[in-house]
Amino acid sequence: MSENIDVQATVTVTFPDGRNRSIPSGSSGYDIAQSIGHSLAREALAIRINGELADLGTAVTDDATVEIITFDHPGAAGKHIFWHSASHIMAQAIEELFPGTKFGAGPAVEQGFYYDIASEHRFNEEDLQKIEQQMLDISKRSIDIRREEMPREKAIAFFSESRKDPYKVEILQDTLKEADSVSIYHQGAFADLCSGPHLPNTSKLKAVKLTNISASFWRGDSSRESMQRIYGIAFPSAKLLKQHLARLEEAKKRDHRKLGAELELFMLSQDVGSGLPIWLPKGAIIRSELEAFLKEEQRKRGYVPVYTPHIGNIDLYKRSGHYPYYSDSQFPPLTYKDDLGREEQYLLKPMNCPHHHLIYSSQLRSYRDLPIRMAEFGTVYRHEQSGELNGLIRARGFTQDDSHIYCRPDQLVDEICAAIDLTKFVFTTLGFDDIEVRLSLHDPENQEKYGGTEEVWKQAEKDVREAADRMEINYVIGIGEASFYGPKIDFIVRDALGRKWQLGTVQVDYVMPERFDLSYIGSDGKPHRPVIIHRAPFGSMERFIGVLIEHTAGNFPLWLAPVQVAVLPITEEVHAYAERVHQMLIDNGIRADLDIRSEKIGKKIREAEVGKIPYMVIIGQKEADSEEISLRRHRKGDQGSLTLQAFKDMLVKEVRNKS
RNA sequence: GCUGAUGUAGCUCAGUCGGUAGAGCACUUCCUUGGUAAGGAAGAGGUCAUCGGUUCAAGUCCGAUCAUCAGCUCCA
Known part of the structure; x- marks a missing residue:
């Protein structure tokens, strides 16, 4: 670099870590990322200029603080932009496969994105797979995503005449009625009203999973028309998608309804009524x-x-003012009529x-x-x-x-x-x-x-x-x-x-x-x-x-565990000692189960592990002779031998500390 | 409540073209007495969610209802 560069043509950009760098004025976010490194340029999705998110192609013409936004950017800004663009790509895919579909709103959400659409066609699971394929096809076509600013009036004309999208027109005429100028994002033949920012190109999208279809109301208003909402999630690599799906599987295993049944914690019965655990x-x-x-x-x-009491006179709730506010989520009043025909009404409280x-x-x-x-x-x-x-x-x-x-x-x-x-x-x-x-x-x-x-x-x-x-x-x-x-x-x-x-x-x-x-x-x-x-x-x-x-995940701390200790004798010869151990635990306020079935110790241990019992006490001839216990901890395995007294003290302390 | 999906043994699921039901686990009995995550054998268990329709014949096709699940609206 020579000393006499034209100062007029360079600007200084400052990065979040405080470092700065001179770049030619008019450089885009991509240029800046490229100047830092190729891999950053490859991963760059957007740029934040003086705290404002913008498209990666935005030119920097003044000194500014800048931040290159990647998918993993802290604060989810990158994911948000990625998913928002994915929702546009999904809309384009739907438009290509199902011409005439009308588009409502298509934002990014915490776990992906959705788009609300109106169509005569009822979308089903097979359609989702087709749409996924079409989205990947759009990605392969590597279409540039282009922002266009235009006056609101022109945008209204654009959406009513060339796009024929009444929902967008409604947004322009209602939500955005104060705006003079609005922005539209184009990708090939598709265009959407959107403030952005967006990905520079559809090819960034490498993996997508459309997760479900549900109903929603236009603008969340139940008096307006019902729309079909398609949810999805997308990633810049197939590996990330795989990881995400694995996490979802893991989460399903933790579902309290599944664990509640498996661990015999609660039940729901149609015979009692729904929602009554x-x-x-x-x-x-x-x-x-x-x-x-x-x-x-x-x-x-x-x-x-x-x-x-569990019920109260209805007048009580009228007086409290709860009645009108809760009336649509109350069980209907119990009405009681006495011999004189006088009526009293009670509510389940x-x-x-x-x-x-x-x-x-x-x-x-x-x-x-x-x-x-x-x-x-x-x-x-x-x-x-x-x-x-x-x-x-x-x-x-x-x-x-x-x-x-x-x-x-x-x-x-x-x-x-x-x-x-x-x-x-x-x-x-x-x-x-x-x-x-x-x-x-x-x-x-x-x-x-x-x-x-x-x-x-x-x-x-x-x-x-x-x-x-x-x-x-x-x-x-x-x-x-x-x-x-x-x-x-x-x-x-x-x-x-x-x-x-x-x-x-x-x-x-x-x-x-x-x-x-x-x-x-x-x-x-x-x-x-x-x-x-x-x-x-x-x-x-x-x-x-x-x-x-x-x-x-059902692994409750000891003080809450329904069964805290499983006492597992290995042979019948040691049942008497196992019973003593069991009784000693019960006498000390420990919730202990004794398993004297004629099953192998491996099976007893397996069942205790599956039942998520925190401690297992294995008792064989050795323990009976030495008056000790062999301790196994749930998910941690064999812990070696302890005296009865030491074991009891340990349990009592752990329960008291609620640790 | 709305939109969609699902409903077969206690649980997880299979059941082909419509021909009257099947597995694994769990359960019961017997054998087995085994040292840190499933020993073996036999047995029992079903109004295929409910109601109706089509058919000679329905778990299977059609309709309604109920329940569950996802989301929407709502809430602790």
Whole structure:
């Protein structure tokens, strides 16, 4: 390089690691990637210029910070662009195979992409394979993907006249009505309205799997026409696709419905009704251990237990305001008529709140009594839509680890913090470390959806934020996710298939105290309104255990394992000693099974392994003579010999530590 | 609820062109007493989800219903 290069013609680009480099002005993202290395240029999908994602072909004309985006780029930007382009390629493939198909929306999602399409043709599995092949064909044709900016009016003309795509026209006339100029991406004969960015060329797509077809509504509105949604996932290499499919297989093995049946934890029966889980003995042990754990923790933290009936007079729910909000997800009322023809209606309780509020108002409360923290494992019933049911995770009858905390306004933030702390403690103890926390706020555009005044909501949301900040939790904001009576802090985890589920929740409520006319006598001798916190660390016992099954793949920690130890004698001669060992474990509070069948030890071990029993005690003549046990650990194999005392101490300690 | 797929023994599945049902595991009994993931033999187990239709004949073809699964809308 000579010293006297034309400074006008070069610009400085700075990379994320702080290094920078001079490049000719007008260089594209591809040129920049190429200047760094051939393999990066090969893998480059797009570029981020001064924080803005752009097509790889975009020219850099000023000094800028740039980032080359590859498929594996942290933060999923690369995958997102890749899958978004894949959805366009799928649309092109569908258009080529099924001319006349109309296209709705085709975004990238967390696990791939989809496209909503309208067609007379009913797409089936065979079509998906054909479309996959066509997509790979489009990839082979190596078509450049080209961006075109045009005025909105021109785009409307383009989509109504040459593309004949009414859905795109609707988006242009509705969602994008403020925009002057829009962008269109062309790839061969296909074109789509899209803000981009996109892959430079269709050949980047090397492997694709269209996973399923389902129905969706145009713009998510059930009053609009139904469309066919085709889901898929794509990768820049066949190897990555293979890995992805293997992961899916693995996830299926963890499905709590499958493991729940195999490990005899719970069952569902048509004879009882759909969405009404039945706890089998082994599942009941897990549930009761979890309940005991939380009860003890709540006792330490100043909660008092209560019990309330499973049904309540319908007027109670009308008064709470739950009735109109929940009416489409309730079991129909039970109607009772007495001899005089008077009618009474009861609901299976869809929530525990009103019952607890009545307990609160059953006596005169002083400011000195607050906070009052009422806790109940309350079983509730909601008639969820049949398509929503999902084993334990989404049921029609479930038990909330519910509590209502009645406190003074000056205690509120502290109490929210304490509830957050309990929830975090529960999750940490159970080994959930990857949890998303969402502050669920109301949507001011839809104030009529909520109870209470705007001022009340402002205050409640301020308090919730303050508590979340003080507890130093990372959260995302969910506008419109609030309950009708107040904002919430929701704890969200994923199931084996990557679907998100809300578990724990902490909710602030200024509305119910008003509706139930709750009060306490303040130090000034006058009545005041308390504030209510609704909270449930597990959320529901059913859902929590469902997610826990998937999280642990059925390998529960010792304190939760339905059977903690399997005692496996090798021959009949040692049955007496095995019985002694078994009894000693039982006497020490250990859940132990004794297998005295005349089966070979290999088979007994196999069954204990398949049953995911944490510890196996193998007892033969040697152990009987030396008064020891031979220990085997689930998934880890032979652990050698131990004295009875050492084994017992080890178990007791492990159970106590909940490790 | 909507769209699609599926429904055969307790479980996992096979069942061809429509001709009245099959395997493995599990279960029961017997034999076997074996040292760290499946010992052997015999037996029992089915209104082919339910209801209706076509047919001489239906697990198989057609329709409806129910349930399960995926997604949509909704929620702990």
